[in-house]
Amino acid sequence: FFVAILGASQYTYAEASMSQQKEDFVASVENAMRFFQGTPAAIVPDNLKSAVVRTSRFEPTINETLADLAEHYETTILPARAYRPRDKSLVEGAVKILYRRIYANLKDSKYFSIEELNQEIWNLLDAHNNKKLTGRPYSRFELFMEDERHELQPLPLERFEIKYQSLATVMQNGHVQLSQDKNYYSVPYQYLKKKVKLLYTSSTVEIYFKYNRIATHMRNPKPYIYTTNPEHMASTHQFVAQWNALRFIEWANSIDPAVGEYIMQIIESRNHPEQAYKSCLGILSFEKKVGAERLANACKRALDFKIYNFKTIQNILENSLDKIPMEHEKEEDQDLPDHGNIRGKNYYN
Structure with a gap:
């Protein structure tokens, strides 16, 4: 339960939040x-x-x-001194008052979302802020x-967006990975192999080198998007910029679903998708050499082997x-031989 109060008027804000983690706390502030x-x-x-990492x-x-x-x-942020309740006496008092005026009215009710709970809290908070102060002819809201x-x-x-940070090394293709999303962003080619810091919000990604x-x-x-x-x-490096995992997967699926599955497995098996791009290009180029049917059969066999690389195909x-029927196909297509010692199904009637 978050409570904030203004020092002169005692005008008060309150809300329920899911936790005291920094994301929830900053949003409440x-x-x-x-x-x-x-x-x-x-x-x-x-x-x-969520407010003070180390007290001093x-x-x-x-x-x-x-x-x-x-x-x-x-x-600016001026934290209250540790073990000095007088530094925040107004909000301490507000918590006690809201306990009586809000919690007492909610404790026997059930709410099924944080939004529903907060709406009821704000209704009661509005009554609290508009109630006349003890012995005064005005309310907190009027004084405010x-x-x-x-x-x-x-x-x-604009509202504040929380920034997260991540460290990465610029790859040979001039991109860095944002591991949170498994996608890639370009930097000037002069920074190849350099260690950089990524600061990202829900909408933007900023990349820094030595501040x-x-x-x-x-x-x-x-x-898997570049x-x-x-x-x-x-x-x-500019030709590499046209490559991405989605492009290879869509190309493979246009040949056959088995080819699409195999290409996806190759990409998933690498630590970085770009490591698989040359293998994908080589495999898909077999369509022109041997045809779509042979390539699809080769991918089906390789999927059974669970070995994902260009050399296998x-x-x-x-x-x-790829022309040899696989074991499960043999079992399905194989007919029983005609032999005198075989009794046949009529024997059991």
Whole structure:
């Protein structure tokens, strides 16, 4: 249960979240600022790990994701001191009040989604914020609108996107792998074999080398896809940019489903899909040499062997093993011999 409160008016925001992990915590902090319709000069969080990685009396280490949120909203993070409840006395008091005004009204009800629960919380929260303060002729909301609303800074137009990071080495074809999605993004060819850092959100991928951004791409969630900026590619590598796993799989399926299955198995068996592309190209080129039927039969036999490489298909075709019926085909097609010692089915009638 997340609670945020403004210092002067005591205007309060609350919501339920699935966990205290950084993704949920940062989302709740952002939701609070959107609810307040402005950015405060400072945010004072408790010392949970999603906010403070390491506590210190003088220089606490702020969680990197929360620090990114603060930078996006042009505010700062000032964590409460450990074991100093006075630093956050207002929110501690708000938690106690909301326990009585919200939890007490919800504890006997059942909710089947976090959205449904939060909608009921916000209905009760609205009543709380509009209730007159004890001994005062005004509510928290009225005090907020009169004294505090204009003190908040304007919100940025775009919401914050959490950045994740990944390390990778630039491959010989001028791409780096985003292991989260199993897809690839180009960098300038001058950085071949260099170690780089990928910072990615739900929509973009940024690639850095020694703190310098060398490439930016729109994120593509589909696996085995190459996202390439032609300007990044050296002339000797530009033809490779046209290759991708989906292209080979579709080409193979147009010949025969067995060929498609075999090509997919080759790609899956490699640590990096591009390692399989030359093998795929070589196998698919057999269609022009031996025909689609022989290539399909060779792939069926190789699938039975569970051996996935170009050499296996080449050996099967060179030795005409694709023309020999497989064992299960022999058993299906084989008729019983005509012999006097065989009793036949009528014997058992």
